């Protein structure tokens with residue numbers, strides 16, 4: 001009998017066994033399966049991971065490796081340029097098929113080129129919808145154009161039929177191949193090890209994602225109407241799990257349409273609409289793959305940003321601006337790898353509007369420090385705050401961090417958690433006058449409109 005040739009499953013932002021259409025297709029094909037994760041920091045279309053997402057990736061791959069092994073599979077780790085490594089692994093393993101789940105940023109150009117090349121070599125290649133509820137090209141206006149405004153987008157998206165979740169394989173006929181040792185990739189910080197707060201906060205991996213979803217639905221969804229209050233634990237904390245595809249939005253959707261009690265049921269639509277913003281941002285990324293470098297609305301590239309003042313920028317990054325809500329948020333980010341959504345808006349607005357720093361500078365800091373940093377939602381939201389994005393907040397809407405604090409953290413519970421020295425001599429004076437800097441921002445905006 002001739003040897004059976006394997007199928008290669010190339011995992012990217014889909015580090016899960018359940019509802020993984022590419023993995024499922026390979027297992028169902030009655031062939032041995034090589035499961036590969038490739039760390040590509042070299043291809044032009046790839047944006048290398050920041051420090052916090054590298055930490056997460058290490059932990060998530062460790063968890064995935066274990067789950068694959070429990071089912072008879074294994075995880076092959078390779079590093080390098082996708083267009084060199086994938087054909088090399090195909091050749092080494094004599095794979096006759098390659099499967100992957102789609103991505104939506106600039107890297108899809110790599111996928112398109114590889115698909116053509118492998119097919120030319122006689123390899124079966126298939127890509128799957130896995131990480132969004134609907135494919136961006138399926139949700140269009142009556143004129144067939146992509147949506148630029150969230151509300152009609154989300155309405156149209158929900159009218160589309162969603163795919164069914166696919167079951168997790170119970171057994172995998174794994175085929176081994178040469179690969180790297182995860183520890184040799186150096187994804188974890190060492191000197192200094194700044195990841196203590198991340199370890200305290202998170203359980204990366206598919207099982208962690210499932211626990212988080214279940215715990216949210218059972219304990220916190222009923223409070224989701226208080227999601228804007230940073231001291232209340234009312235949101236899901238699912239963003240990094242979604243970022244790495246440890247859980248799919250279809251799994252979330254299905255769970256939210258399963259058993260729910262009254263309070264949770266009342267908040268379901270609002271919660272799902274936030275998941276809808278993730279879809280919307282991916283649609284925007286699909287239209288504009290250079291979302292982190294170019295303004296979605298090109299006229300914004302003429303905005304007169306100030307050259308960042310190093311001392312001010314450091315104060316912002318380190319949470320020493322003398323503006324309590326901004327400082328609390330920036331410290332939460334450094335410690336936990338996330339920041340509450342409302343506080344993200346406030347800290348971003350402060351940088352872009354009160355300090356007049358180009359949104360790209362803040363986006364890059366978040367990219368390095370957020371565990372949920374993703375190519376669509378990070379630049380999409382920064383551009384939303386700056387005013388240059390799709391369905392963006394108008395530029396003249398400058399968040400007043402003191403009013404936001406009064407409204408959403410009335411008793412300073414959140415601020416005091418992160419800024420315990422508030423009210424003592426140790427706490428710095430504000431680095432800018434909020435009123436004057438707001439006016440300077442409005443003047444700069446007027447300049448853009450007149451130009």
Ligand SMILES: Cc1cc2nc3c(=O)[nH]c(=O)nc-3n(C[C@H](O)[C@H](O)[C@H](O)COP(=O)(O)OP(=O)(O)OC[C@H]3O[C@@H](n4cnc5c(N)ncnc54)[C@H](O)[C@@H]3O)c2cc1C
Nearest residue numbers: 235236237238239274275277278341344373374377378381
């Ligand atoms: C300046 C700025 C930068 C941001 N950068 C990111 C980022 O890199 N990655 C990221 O996932 N989110 C980003 N967000 C959006 C949002 O802050 C986080 O998704 C949210 O705080 C995650 O917490 P949660 O999972 O508890 O959210 P929940 O309220 O429980 O929401 C559920 C899910 O919906 C999605 N979601 C919620 N709000 C948004 C939003 N505004 N845009 C897109 N998706 C959303 C997330 O996947 C989230 O996990 C950013 C927001 C701002 C203002």
